[in-house]
Amino acid sequence: MFFCVIFAGMKHLLWVIVAMMVLGAVVPGCDDVPRYDGRLTAADSLIHDHADSALTMLEALTPSDLATEGDRAYHDLLLTQARYKCYRPATSDSAINRALAYYRAHPNEQEKLTRAYIYKGTVMEELGHPDSAMFYYKQAEQTASPNDYFNLGYVNMRMGAMYRERHAVDGKHIEKYEEALEYFNHTKSLHYQLRCMVNLGSLYCLKYPQKADSMLNIALDLAKSIQDTPMFVGASQNLMKLYLSKNNFKKALEISHGVTNISDNIPLTASFCLYTAVTYAHLMVPDSSQIFMNKLREIPITNAVDTLTLLETKRDIALLCGDNMNYHYYERQAKQLDDSILCEKQSTAILKIEDKIDRFSMEQARFFQKSTNRWLKALIGILVLAIVCIIVEITRRKNSQKQQQQQIQQLEEYIKEAKMQINELKLLQQKLQKHNINDETLKELVSSHLEMIIEIVEECYHTSNQSQLQKIRDIVQFQNANADKWLKLFRYLDIEYDGIISKTKKVYPFLKEKDLLLISMVKLGFSYIQMAMILGYKDSSSISSAKLRLAKKMKLECSINDYVSQFKKL
Numbered sequence: 001m002f003f004c005v006i007f008a009g010m011k012h013l014l015w016v017i018v019a020m021m022v023l024g025a026v027v028p029g030c031d032d033v034p035r036y037d038g039r040l041t042a043a044d045s046l047i048h049d050h051a052d053s054a055l056t057m058l059e060a061l062t063p064s065d066l067a068t069e070g071d072r073a074y075h076d077l078l079l080t081q082a083r084y085k086c087y088r089p090a091t092s093d094s095a096i097n098r099a100l101a102y103y104r105a106h107p108n109e110q111e112k113l114t115r116a117y118i119y120k121g122t123v124m125e126e127l128g129h130p131d132s133a134m135f136y137y138k139q140a141e142q143t144a145s146p147n148d149y150f151n152l153g154y155v156n157m158r159m160g161a162m163y164r165e166r167h168a169v170d171g172k173h174i175e176k177y178e179e180a181l182e183y184f185n186h187t188k189s190l191h192y193q194l195r196c197m198v199n200l201g202s203l204y205c206l207k208y209p210q211k212a213d214s215m216l217n218i219a220l221d222l223a224k225s226i227q228d229t230p231m232f233v234g235a236s237q238n239l240m241k242l243y244l245s246k247n248n249f250k251k252a253l254e255i256s257h258g259v260t261n262i263s264d265n266i267p268l269t270a271s272f273c274l275y276t277a278v279t280y281a282h283l284m285v286p287d288s289s290q291i292f293m294n295k296l297r298e299i300p301i302t303n304a305v306d307t308l309t310l311l312e313t314k315r316d317i318a319l320l321c322g323d324n325m326n327y328h329y330y331e332r333q334a335k336q337l338d339d340s341i342l343c344e345k346q347s348t349a350i351l352k353i354e355d356k357i358d359r360f361s362m363e364q365a366r367f368f369q370k371s372t373n374r375w376l377k378a379l380i381g382i383l384v385l386a387i388v389c390i391i392v393e394i395t396r397r398k399n400s401q402k403q404q405q406q407q408i409q410q411l412e413e414y415i416k417e418a419k420m421q422i423n424e425l426k427l428l429q430q431k432l433q434k435h436n437i438n439d440e441t442l443k444e445l446v447s448s449h450l451e452m453i454i455e456i457v458e459e460c461y462h463t464s465n466q467s468q469l470q471k472i473r474d475i476v477q478f479q480n481a482n483a484d485k486w487l488k489l490f491r492y493l494d495i496e497y498d499g500i501i502s503k504t505k506k507v508y509p510f511l512k513e514k515d516l517l518l519i520s521m522v523k524l525g526f527s528y529i530q531m532a533m534i535l536g537y538k539d540s541s542s543i544s545s546a547k548l549r550l551a552k553k554m555k556l557e558c559s560i561n562d563y564v565s566q567f568k569k570l
Helices: 002-031 038-046 051-059 069-085 094-104 110-126 130-143 149-165 172-184 190-207 209-226 229-245 249-260 270-282 286-298 304-320 324-463 466-481 483-496 500-507 513-524 528-535 541-553 560-565
Strands: none
Touching: 038 051, 038 069, 051 069, 069 094, 069 110, 094 110, 110 130, 110 149, 130 149, 149 172, 149 190, 172 190, 190 209, 190 229, 209 229, 229 249, 229 270, 249 270, 270 286, 270 304, 286 304, 304 324, 483 500, 483 513, 500 513, 513 528, 513 541, 513 560, 528 541, 541 560
């Protein structure tokens, strides 16, 4: 009985000890979760929708106003975040470094540690260290809780933007934006959903036009519902770009009107004005096109693609107005810029391949270094573990050598393939340069010849020099009688305008050389008087009749001008 009482007492004592151990474990854990200053939590609640107000509150606080180290670290994190959202460029990373050091030492603050990694990345971006920024973004992605949808969406969006700036060719930028949108769809952050949609729509335009159309139309509706004007303009300009690539100018104009009808004071982007000007130019409305070209004087153009579009638009407007001099000038400028963009892309591809070769070489060197270290460890193991370790080491070395040889062979194959790609790209670049030189020489010769003919015809028209006029007519009649004399002109037009002569001859084999000459002069912008004198007509009104007869002969449902306009500049 006595022993039973003692046993029962010990049993109760054991439960007391267990309870005290549990309390000892729980209470310190609760103390590890800090209670932050109320002013900081208030600023944090404003930081997404009212970042300027949050920044004002945070800048009013000094380290001496904050009682604990946790408050000071929280203040550094929020201050860095608010400055970034208010477009205050970073000049130092000292504040975010203090916050990151604190939260690394307090892993229970997982969400704030994730944020610290994110804004360390943004600061590195602004300080010009993209590789470091990408490292911290990846750290943030690994640190974030699986249900921390906002931070996961935000960090994937930032990585997508960085991959896009680096002109990623492996689709990594699209993949990251898609992941970001999937995460944001689990949150109430409609603004960030919209940003991802607009960026994805822009990226889809080249490879997935149907997906781009669907995504951008959804983005337009969302931008209207939340009244996000900049994103509405961004989605609109990307849709216009998509429709212009399909030659759907009426649809592009509808999108443009959807933006301009909102307000006269809406801030327009350079791309939107360019695409609108291009649309009006193709719809044969040069005055409206010029209005949007004038707006570009107040908007800086910062990239080569928009500059190329600007030159092509000026060229099209000059063609519509019959300004041959400016037309050829802008045509040459656009061609030179287009060639330089192509060469730059090829150079970038070569540099990327060379960079891969360098990385392969470094990996090979590291592999050999690791192999050497393994040999040293193997020798020490042989001395310590004797015969048993020798057997194990021999087996391991055989496997290691086999794996090493396989990896070396793989690296050598990669290097060989990369060098072949470099040689192919260099040969392609040389061929392109030679082709451009030959085409440019031909175009200059034919253009100067055409300008000379136009000048002589105009001089004859204004001076009424009958002998000179008869001489020109005799030359033209001789060339009409000898069809091969026009081959250079027809070849020039085929090179410049998507094979206009060869395609026309293929579809309408019954056309005569005189018919093809009339089509050529219409495409080159000759006036009615010039065409009449070259073709031997006494009256310029005969050209209208000739064009109507030719359209009827070809059984066209449109005019000769409309038929010619479908052949675009290559």
